[in-house]
Amino acid sequence: MSLVDASMLTAAIFFAVYGLACSVECGVALSFLTGGQNQTRKYFTPLWEVTNVFLVFGFTTVAMLFNNALNFLSRALLSTLVVGLFALLARACVVLVLFYWRPDRLPRWGASLFALTCFSIPLSFSAAGVYLLTAEPFWSSLVGFMIMLSVILGIVAIGKLFLDGQSDSKRKWSGLVLYCAWLMVLGSFLPLAIIYSGIGLQKWPIVVLDLLSIVGLFMASLVISGKTNFKLKYYASFVGLAAPLLLAMANRPYLVHAKIKLVDAFGAASYAGAFLVGTAIIFPLVILGLGLFIKLIKTPG
Amino acid sequence: METVAAGRRLIGDTLGFHLFFVLFGVALPLLICGLEAYSIWKKRPAARQTAHEWSKALVVLFIAGAISGTIVSMQFNLLWPIFTSLAGKVVGLSFALEGFAFLIEALFLTIYMLSWKRFTPLQHWLCSLPIVAGSIGSAFAITTVNAWMNTPRGFRLDGNGNPVDINTRQAVFNPAVGTEVTHSILSYLFATTLVLLAIYAWIAWRHNKGRPGPRLQRLMLGLASLAVIFGILVAFTGDRAGKFLAKNEPAKLAAIEGLQQTQTNAPLLVGGTVSGSEVKHALKVPGLLSFLATGHFNGKVTGLADIKPSDRPPVIVHYFFDGMVAIGTIGILIPGLYLVFRRWRPRIAHRKIMLKGLFVCGFLGVIGAEFGWLVTEFGRQPYVIHGVLRTADAVTQNKAVIGLGETFPLLYLLLLALSIFALRKVFHPAEALHEPS
Numbered sequence: 211m212s213l214v215d216a217s218m219l220t221a222a223i224f225f226a227v228y229g230l231a232c233s234v235e236c237g238v239a240l241s242f243l244t245g246g247q248n249q250t251r252k253y254f255t256p257l258w259e260v261t262n263v264f265l266v267f268g269f270t271t272v273a274m275l276f277n278n279a280l281n282f283l284s285r286a287l288l289s290t291l292v293v294g295l296f297a298l299l300a301r302a303c304v305v306l307v308l309f310y311w312r313p314d315r316l317p318r319w320g321a322s323l324f325a326l327t328c329f330s331i332p333l334s335f336s337a338a339g340v341y342l343l344t345a346e347p348f349w350s351s352l353v354g355f356m357i358m359l360s361v362i363l364g365i366v367a368i369g370k371l372f373l374d375g376q377s378d379s380k381r382k383w384s385g386l387v388l389y390c391a392w393l394m395v396l397g398s399f400l401p402l403a404i405i406y407s408g409i410g411l412q413k414w415p416i417v418v419l420d421l422l423s424i425v426g427l428f429m430a431s432l433v434i435s436g437k438t439n440f441k442l443k444y445y446a447s448f449v450g451l452a453a454p455l456l457l458a459m460a461n462r463p464y465l466v467h468a469k470i471k472l473v474d475a476f477g478a479a480s481y482a483g484a485f486l487v488g489t490a491i492i493f494p495l496v497i498l499g500l501g502l503f504i505k506l507i508k509t510p511g
Numbered sequence: 512m513e514t515v516a517a518g519r520r521l522i523g524d525t526l527g528f529h530l531f532f533v534l535f536g537v538a539l540p541l542l543i544c545g546l547e548a549y550s551i552w553k554k555r556p557a558a559r560q561t562a563h564e565w566s567k568a569l570v571v572l573f574i575a576g577a578i579s580g581t582i583v584s585m586q587f588n589l590l591w592p593i594f595t596s597l598a599g600k601v602v603g604l605s606f607a608l609e610g611f612a613f614l615i616e617a618l619f620l621t622i623y624m625l626s627w628k629r630f631t632p633l634q635h636w637l638c639s640l641p642i643v644a645g646s647i648g649s650a651f652a653i654t655t656v657n658a659w660m661n662t663p664r665g666f667r668l669d670g671n672g673n674p675v676d677i678n679t680r681q682a683v684f685n686p687a688v689g690t691e692v693t694h695s696i697l698s699y700l701f702a703t704t705l706v707l708l709a710i711y712a713w714i715a716w717r718h719n720k721g722r723p724g725p726r727l728q729r730l731m732l733g734l735a736s737l738a739v740i741f742g743i744l745v746a747f748t749g750d751r752a753g754k755f756l757a758k759n760e761p762a763k764l765a766a767i768e769g770l771q772q773t774q775t776n777a778p779l780l781v782g783g784t785v786s787g788s789e790v791k792h793a794l795k796v797p798g799l800l801s802f803l804a805t806g807h808f809n810g811k812v813t814g815l816a817d818i819k820p821s822d823r824p825p826v827i828v829h830y831f832f833d834g835m836v837a838i839g840t841i842g843i844l845i846p847g848l849y850l851v852f853r854r855w856r857p858r859i860a861h862r863k864i865m866l867k868g869l870f871v872c873g874f875l876g877v878i879g880a881e882f883g884w885l886v887t888e889f890g891r892q893p894y895v896i897h898g899v900l901r902t903a904d905a906v907t908q909n910k911a912v913i914g915l916g917e918t919f920p921l922l923y924l925l926l927l928a929l930s931i932f933a934l935r936k937v938f939h940p941a942e943a944l945h946e947p948s
Contacts, residue, residue, distance in 0.1 A: 260577055
C-alpha cells in the first residue's frame, strides 16, 4: 500500500470512528423522542462533545495530507459542510441547555432539536463524502440517494442496537428491522445503483461490502431464530467502520471521482510518513481510552 | 474583495471566540494538576475539593472550546484553502501534532472527570498529567504555526508559487517560536489566574462583607501570588518579543508605535489617538522605544517610511498594544498591592475597593489576552504569511462565505451565554467559604 492510500485510509478511519460515536449519540436523541430516556439517560453527557476530536482529526488529515485539493474542495463543499458546522454549534447549545437546565425532565422541543442537530452533522459530512464519490451533489444521482439512505439507516440501527440491547422484546425488534433494512440497502440497493449509474468505482470493495452485508443478514436470521445470542451491535459497528473505508477504496485512484486524483491532491510527502506512524501509535491508545470512557459512563459511580 | 472581508471577519470572530475558551483550556489543567498534587503532598482535602470545583468548570469550558476548535479547524480549511494548502505542505506536522495532543487531552479529561470517586487520589492525579501534556502540547504546536506565519522559514517558493526544498524542522522551530510560545502560554496562565482570583474576590465581597475565612484567604493569597509571578514572566517574555519584533518584524513594531521615520533615540508613544497612519496626542517618552527594542537609548528603530506602502500594517494596532500593556501592568499592580496590604495592612487588603479592583482584573485578563492576539494578527497584515502570501490572495473563491458573517457570531454568543449559564450551575466557588468536613 502506498503512502497516499494509507493517508486516505487514515482519514476515512477517523471519519468512520466519528460516525460511530455520532450513531450512539443519535440513538440517545431518538430514545428521548420515543420516550425511552429513562434507560438511556446515563449516556447523555456533554462529555460526548469531545468525540468531535475525531472529526477535527479526520479533517486535519485530509487538509494537511491532500492539501493540493483544498481550494477545489473549498469551492465545492463549503455550502454542504456549513450545515454541519451550524449543527455542531447548535447541538452544543442544546446539550448545555438540556443537561444543565432540565436535568430531570426533557422538554419535547429540546429532544426534537437535539435529534435534529445530532442527525444533521453526520448527514452533512456524508453529503460531502457522496460528492467525493460521485462528483455530484447527493440529490443528483441514485448512488447519492442510496448512500444517504444507508447512512440514515445505519446511524439509527447502530444507535438503537447500542442503547436498546437485545433484551427488551419490543425494542429488540425495531433495532433488528432497522439493522436488516440498512444491510439490505448497503449490500444490495447501493451496489445495484452503482452498476446502474456506471460511475466506474472499483469493484472489489463493493463486493466485500456486499459480502459483509450478507453475513450480517445471516447473523440476524440466526439471532431472530434464537440459535445464537450474538450481540449484533458489535457486527453493526464493524460494518459501520468498514463501509466508509471500503467506499474510499472503491473511489481509488480518485479523491474526487474523475476530477482529482489522490496522487495529485497529495502534498505532504515530507512528513506524511511521520504522521502515519504517529497515528498508528496513538490510535490503539485512543480506542482503549474510548472503551474506558464508555465503561465509566455505564458503571454507577 | 467582498469575500476577503467576509472571510476575515468570520475567522476573526471565530478565533476571538475560541481564544476565550483556549486560555482556560490551556491554563486550568496545569493549575488543577498543581493543586491536586499539593493536596496529596500536604494532605489538604480542601485543596482537592477546590481542584474538583475547578475541574467541573474546566469541562464546560473545554466542551465549548472543543466545539469552537472544530469550527476553527474547518473554517481554516474551507475559508482559507490557499493558506492552509501552503501551510499544510510546510508546517502540516504542527497541525497534526496539535490534533494528537488535543486527542490525548480530550480523552484523559473524560476519564479524569468520571473517576474522581473511583480512583485513589494518586491514581487520579496521574490521570491529570496527560491532560496537562495535551493542553500545553496543543498550545505549543498551534503557536508554532502562528510563529511560522510571522517568520516563515524552512522552504522556498518555486516559479509557480509552490513551496520546495521543505525543511520541516526549520519551519516548525522558526525564529519566533521561543518568544511567541512562552509569551502566549504564560499570558493564558496569567489571565486564568486573574479570572480565578476575581471570582474569589467577588465571593469574599459578596458573602463575607470583606472578612473572608481562612480557606478563602489562603486561596486568594495563592492566586494573587501566582498572578504576580505569571504577570512578571509575561512582561519579561513581552520585552523579549519586542526586541524580536525590532529585528525580525520591523513593520509590525513601527505600526504598533506609529513610528514614521527610521530614527535613533526613538520615543515610546503612550496613549493617543490613531489618525490615518499616525498616532496623535500621545505621551512621548524619548528614547524608550529604542531602549526597549534594542537595549540602547540610541538604538536605531525602523519607521513606516522605510516599509513599502503596500506592505504597511494598520496603525490601529497601537490601541491593542497599549491596551495589552496597560492591562498587564494593572494585572500585576493590583494583585501585588493586595499581597502587600495582606502582609502589612490586612484590614485594607479585604476592603471593598480592593476586592472590586481584583474583580475587575479578571475581566481585564481575558481582554488583555485577546488584545495580544489582535496585535499579532493585525500587525502582520496585509500578509497572512509574512512576506509570502497576502491575506487577499489566501481566501476561498466561494461566494457563499459572504452570507455566513452574520449567523456564526450569533451562535457563538448563544454558546457563550449558555456556557456561562452551565458554569453557574456546576461551578460553586462559594464552597471555599467553608472548610471541608
